[in-house]
Amino acid sequence: VKRLYQSKHQKYGQQRRRKRKQRRRKRREEQERGKRDYRKYLHDEGYSKPEIAQLVLLRSAPRIRVHLDVPKICSFVQNPEEFITFLETLGTYIKQNKTVQLDFRSATILTPDAFTVLLSKIYDERFCPEVQQVLFRPPEKKSPTRLVWDNSGMAHTLTIRPKALRKIKQQGYILNFRSKEVATELTVKMIEKAMEMLYGEKRHCPPIRTVIGEITLNTVEHAAGTNDGQEMWFASIYYDKARETICFSIVDNGVGIFKTAKTRKLLELYGELNILGKNFGTERSQILQDIFKSKIRFPFSQTGLSYRGGGLRKVYKRSEQKLVSNLTVITNDVHAKVPDDDFRMMQHSFHGTFFYWEYSDANKRN
Amino acid sequence: MQTSAIDTTLYISVAKDFSRTPGPRLKKHGSFSGEAFRDEILIPKFREALKHDQKLVVDLDSTAGYLSSFLEEAFGGLVRAGNEPARVKQYLEIKSDDEPYWIQDIEDDYIPNAIDTNH
Numbered sequence: 294v295k296r297l298y299q300s301k302h303q304k305y306g307q308q309r310r311r312k313r314k315q316r317r318r319k320r321r322e323e324q325e326r327g328k329r330d331y332r333k334y335l336h337d338e339g340y341s342k343p344e345i346a347q348l349v350l351l352r353s354a355p356r357i358r359v360h361l362d363v364p365k366i367c368s369f370v371q372n373p374e375e376f377i378t379f380l381e382t383l384g385t386y387i388k389q390n391k392t393v394q395l396d397f398r399s400a401t402i403l404t405p406d407a408f409t410v411l412l413s414k415i416y417d418e419r420f421c422p423e424v425q426q427v428l429f430r431p432p433e434k435k436s437p438t439r440l441v442w443d444n445s446g447m448a449h450t451l452t453i454r455p456k457a458l459r460k461i462k463q464q465g466y467i468l469n470f471r472s473k474e475v476a477t478e479l480t481v482k483m484i485e486k487a488m489e490m491l492y493g494e495k496r497h498c499p500p501i502r503t504v505i506g507e508i509t510l511n512t513v514e515h516a517a518g519t520n521d522g523q524e525m526w527f528a529s530i531y532y533d534k535a536r537e538t539i540c541f542s543i544v545d546n547g548v549g550i551f552k553t554a555k556t557r558k559l560l561e562l563y564g565e566l567n568i569l570g571k572n573f574g575t576e577r578s579q580i581l582q583d584i585f586k587s588k589i590r591f592p593f594s595q596t597g598l599s600y601r602g603g604g605l606r607k608v609y610k611r612s613e614q615k616l617v618s619n620l621t622v623i624t625n626d627v628h629a630k631v632p633d634d635d636f637r638m639m640q641h642s643f644h645g646t647f648f649y650w651e652y653s654d655a656n657k658r659n
Numbered sequence: 660m661q662t663s664a665i666d667t668t669l670y671i672s673v674a675k676d677f678s679r680t681p682g683p684r685l686k687k688h689g690s691f692s693g694e695a696f697r698d699e700i701l702i703p704k705f706r707e708a709l710k711h712d713q714k715l716v717v718d719l720d721s722t723a724g725y726l727s728s729f730l731e732e733a734f735g736g737l738v739r740a741g742n743e744p745a746r747v748k749q750y751l752e753i754k755s756d757d758e759p760y761w762i763q764d765i766e767d768d769y770i771p772n773a774i775d776t777n778h
Contacts, residue, residue, distance in 0.1 A: 475689040477682040481723045499758050502724025510683055510726060607727045614760070 334418070356392040356426070363397050367438075368404035369542075370621050370649050373628050376407065377641040380414060387421050396430040403438035405445050405531035406542040406649050413527035413544045413645075420546065445531060475513055480505045483530060487539045490532035491654070500616035501541070501652060507604035508543050508648050516547025516646065538618075538653040546645040549625035550584075550605075551577055578627045578636040585609035585631070608648070616656055623647040669713050671704055674721040684728035693732030701733055702740055708750050719755040727764065734765050735773035744770050 328349055335345045364379050366372040386393045395411075397403065414420045415427050432438040480502065488496040509526050516524035524547040531540045547553075587606050612620040612631050620631040624646040629636045673681060677700055678691040686692045701717070708715035719725065734751075738744050747770050753762045 475683045475726075477680050477689055477691060481680045484723070497723045499722070499724030503726060506683070506724070506726035507728075510688070510728060513688065603727055603731070610760075 331422075334422075356390060358392045358394060358428075359386050360394050360396060361386065362399040363395055363407075365400060366402045367397065367400035367407045368402055369406045369410045369623065369647060370404060371402065373623050373643065374639055374641050376410070377639075377643050380410070381641075383414070383427070384420060387426055390426075392426050392428060394428040394430055397432045397438065397442065398430060398436070400432060400438050403432065403441045405441060405529060405540055406647075408445055409527060409529040409542040410544050410647060412529075413546060416527070417525070417546050444534075475506065475509050477506075480509065480528075483528065487530045487532070487541070487652070490530075491537065491539055491652075498652070500611050500614075500656075504608050504611050504617060504648075504650065505541070505543065507608050511604050512543075512545040512547060512646070515553040516545045536653070538651050540649070540651050542647070542649045544645060544647045549642075549644065549646055550581065551625045551627070576638060577625065578629070578638050581622070581624070581627050581629055582634075582636045585629075612650070617650040617652055618656060619649070619651045621647075621649040669704065669708050669711070670716045670718065671700060672718040672721070674718075676700055679721065680723045681725055681729050683726055684732040693726075693729035693736065696729070697733045697736040697740070701737060705737060705742070705747075705750065709746075713750075714752050715750055716752045716754055719753065719761055720757045722757075725758070725761065730761060730765055731769045731773075735769040738770055738773035744773065 332345055332349060335348055340348065361379075361383060364372055364375040366375070369376045383393060383395070415424055421427060431442050481497075484498050484501050484505070485495040487501070488494070488498055505528070509528075512524050512526040516526075524545050526543055526545045528541070528543040531542075532538075533540055584605055586609065608620070609631060611617050618632065622629040622631065623639075623643050626639045626642040627636065628639050671677075673696070677696050680691060681693070681696065682689040682691040684692060685694050704715055734747070737747055737751075748766065753765050755761045
């Protein structure tokens with residue numbers, strides 16, 4: 294009887310209150326679940342109980358939002374030094390538990406490899422415990438860099454602001470892959486997508502398969518720096534329509550080539566040979582060049598077997614054979630532009646290994 | 660080399676008989692590894708080739724591409740399985756029209772340098 298005589302206002306008011314209550318309960322549950330997961334993560338990382346309590350409290354406190362401009366030349370390939378400094382600043386803010394708004398309006402040059410490196414950091418729990426800590430302010434609509442932003446699919450990769458994302462049309466020229474394995478099927482799929490962009494149909498491209506395979510295998514086997522650890526790799530492809538070129542980039546946040554077990558052994562050997570009067574360069578840029586060019590046969594692998602450890606040589610060879618273009622490697626404090634034979638030391642060190650190369654129809658003809 | 664001219668029992672096409680997407684070196688690193696190819700396909704066929712005194716043709720074409728470690732584990736592994744490098748070279752023929760540089764790598768590097776010299 295009561296229900297029958299309820300006014301419309303009362304009825305909908307009750308419904309609204311009930312829904313509000315449900316929403317609050319759901320939010321509380323999510324928060325609790327998040328706290329539990331975070332506690333478990335910290336526990337697994339080896340934090341003590343009081344430290345965990347403090348960190349959980351700190352996390353639940355409202356965050357201060359800071360504004361950070363991306364470098365003017367926002368490109369890891371073209372401007373690695375400044376980009377590394379920018380990543381360090383970003384990391385400092387994140388450690389201080391601040392929400393960082395990255396402003397891409399300040400960039401005059403923007404290349405897709407910058408997104409790959411940035412995303413690999415943001416999705417790495419060691420660098421950024423929560424993806425939501427980093428927000429993005431895209432380039433101005435009329436800016437030339439906006440085209441790269443839109444075409445890259447960067448906005449779609451980030452699920453931070455779903456409402457804003459709906460407005461942006463996906464053109465999907467960037468594909469991000471993350472894996473802790475060599476993931477053959479994934480890399481083949483990635484290459485097929487790239488070839489589809491270039492030729493309009495899915496095709497295989499064996500030289501690129503070799504390059505990606507060798508790099509990812511190196512990451513899986515050595516990048517963690519220990520025998521049991523496994524590092525994740527993060528890859529993206531971007532179709533530069535104006536140049537009809539596919540840009541590939543692969544990055545991992547491991548220890549870098551010069552801190553892997555096998556390179557440490559090589560550095561020791563170089564030291565010994567120099568003592569014996571052999572004139573081997575000890576600068577890391579020179580050593581990377583030697584590894585690529587097989588000046589000496591790279592004799593070390595984690596297993597210590599002489600017939601293993603030739604992956605990087607094959608990557609270099611494909612560049613030498615002009616089957617890929619503009620191969621660039623950045624690892625620790627070395628920046629290598631391979632086709633120009635330009636191997637140089639940097640003032641800042643990158644924590645990880647980054648590979649970039651391009652592929653166009655001209656490479657196919659070689 | 661024309662496939663029709665070859666005795667089909669002594670012909671291996673990696674794409675048809677194993678996988679169009681050959682993987683890494685070892686089984687623990689992923690599917691369709693060089694180790695699996697060597698143990699399941701290459702060694703039995705090579706034994707057959709020795710038995711019948713015929714050449715074994717391994718066709719590397721029509722796949723998505725190779726990792727050097729896959730090929731090293733397969734062909735270097737054939738030597739490590741107890742076959743002399745000279746014997747392997749005598750009875751094995753590699754066909755690779757898509758990526759001809761692999762032939763040189765296999766014949767001049769993986770087969771002769773298959774045995775570990777560090778230990």
